Amino acid sequence: SQQGEEDPQALSIQEGENATMNCSYKTSINNLQWYRQNSGRGLVHLILIRSNEREKHSGRLRVTLDTSKKSSSLLITASRAADTASYFCATDAGNFNKFYFGSGTKLNVKP
Amino acid sequence: EPEVTQTPSHQVTQMGQEVILRCVPISNHLYFYWYRQILGQKVEFLVSFYNNEISEKSEIFDDQFSVERPDGSNFTLKIRSTKLEDSAMYFCASRANYGTYEQYFGPGTRLTVT
Numbered sequence: 043s044q045q046g047e048e049d050p051q052a053l054s055i056q057e058g059e060n061a062t063m064n065c066s067y068k069t070s071i072n073n074l075q076w077y078r079q080n081s082g083r084g085l086v087h088l089i090l091i092r093s094n095e096r097e098k099h100s101g102r103l104r105v106t107l108d109t110s111k112k113s114s115s116l117l118i119t120a121s122r123a124a125d126t127a128s129y130f131c132a133t134d135a136g137n138f139n140k141f142y143f144g145s146g147t148k149l150n151v152k153p
Numbered sequence: 154e155p156e157v158t159q160t161p162s163h164q165v166t167q168m169g170q171e172v173i174l175r176c177v178p179i180s181n182h183l184y185f186y187w188y189r190q191i192l193g194q195k196v197e198f199l200v201s202f203y204n205n206e207i208s209e210k211s212e213i214f215d216d217q218f219s220v221e222r223p224d225g226s227n228f229t230l231k232i233r234s235t236k237l238e239d240s241a242m243y244f245c246a247s248r249a250n251y252g253t254y255e256q257y258f259g260p261g262t263r264l265t266v267t
Contacts, residue, residue: 073254084157084244084258085196130196138254139209141186143196 047144048131054150061118063147065131066111074107075132076116079146085130088116123153155179157259159245165265169234174262176228176245184248185228186256187220189213189241196244202228235266 048065055061065074073092077085091098091107091114098105104117118125128146135142158177166172178185187199201208202220219231228247232239242263246256 075255077258084260085246087255087257090254132196132256134254135209137209138184138248138251139201139203140198140211141256142198143188145195 048129048147050147051145052148052150054152055121057121057123057151057153059121059151061121061125061149061151063116063129063149065114065116065144067114067131067133067142067144068112070136071109071133072136072138073134074105074114075141076103076105076114077130077132077143079128079130081127088129118149121149121151123151125149126151157245157247157257159243159259159262161262162260163263163265165267166235168237168266172232172235172264174230174232174243174245174264176230176259177226178228178245178247179249179257180226182247182249182257184208184250185220185222186246186248187230188244188246188258190244190261191241199230199243232264235264237266240264240266 073090075090076088079085089100089103089105091105102119107114128148130143130146132141132143160175185202188196190196198211200210200214217233221229242261244261245259248256
């Protein structure tokens with residue numbers, strides 16, 4: 043299956059620390075996206091990285107993509123309690139009509 | 154800021170009943186999606202829709218499911234005869250146009266089948 047898989051499944055850190063989450067996938071992609079989901083809510087798009095990009099930044103977020111290893115990482119720097127949420131990677135199926143989500147990393151940032 | 158809306162936020166129905174979940178995508182978006190998330194599990198793709206027809210569907214999207222864009226603003230998901238295992242959060246998403254890939258999700262409808 044194409045589905046991305048995140049690790050760790052859960053991560054607990056102190057406010058101010060950095061949080062790193064990883065995503066692995068199985069087949070070729072056009073792009074990879076990261077989403078955040080607060081408990082019981084919808085998904086919020088965070089950042090997209092194209093298959094020909096290796097790194098992308100957006101505010102406190104840094105995403106890397108290694109297509110040779112079929113993996114991506116999301117780094118949240120200087121975490122805040124408000125960053126507490128589940129984070130998912132999503133990959134396309136090569137045609138933008140179908141997207142696969144991983145199981146997510148549940149991040150808990152302790153104040 | 155434009156957003157995707159979904160109604161109802163919570164639907165309780167009895168097994169075997171039909172339900173219609175409604176979504177209003179962002180107005181100038183062209184691509185529409187339904188996903189579901191069973192409690193504690195991953196978000197699963199159901200179907201994508203473009204130009205008034207289904208672009209792709211998953212194996213979950215069997216004959217019990219259908220989608221429609223009846224009036225140019227609403228995008229609906231119908232489940233004809235609900236089963237207990239259909240209980241989940243259902244998310245609608247929209248994407249602007251060819252060449253943009255970010256999907257914007259609605260807040261979801263929690264469907265409970267009893």
